[in-house]
Amino acid sequence: MLKSFRILSLLEGVSFLVILFITMPSKYAFDNGMPNKVIGMAHGFLFLGYVVMAIMMKPVLKWNNKTLAIVLLCSIIPFGTFWMDKKYLRPLA
Template identity: 70%
Template sequence: MIKTFKIISILEGISLLLILFITMPLKYIFDYGQPNQIIGMAHGILFLVYIVLAIIVKTELKWNFKTLLIVLACSVIPFGTFWMDKKYLPRTT
């Protein structure tokens, strides 16, 4: 489950960055909203999966409630999921 969470966290982080730096400017500067709808839907699904998996992984990694809150907060901060991956998830080979 941890490996799946790592993959979802990276994808969620990428989708957030795509929204902030590519699709939002396309929507509001160039009045082209289609990419925002597509990436926004993918980001929403990835966000929900990230939250559920974080709660599941909490028990596997024996996180306390404070750590879980930090991991959850990382999902809404740009580059947060990448930092969370390095700090809170074990390295796999």
């Protein structure tokens, strides 16, 4: 389950960065919104999966509410999931 969460957090983080640095500039600079719709939909599913898995990992990893809040907050901060993986998941792998 830990490995699955690590993979999901990596994919969620990458999809967020793709939206911020590739598809959003493309949408507004070149009036090309289709990549944003496609990647945005994928990111939405990954984000929801991340939130659900983080909540499921709380008892497994014995996180307190503060740690869970930090892990969830990392999903809305650029590069946050990569930091979260390094701080909370990689030492356990």
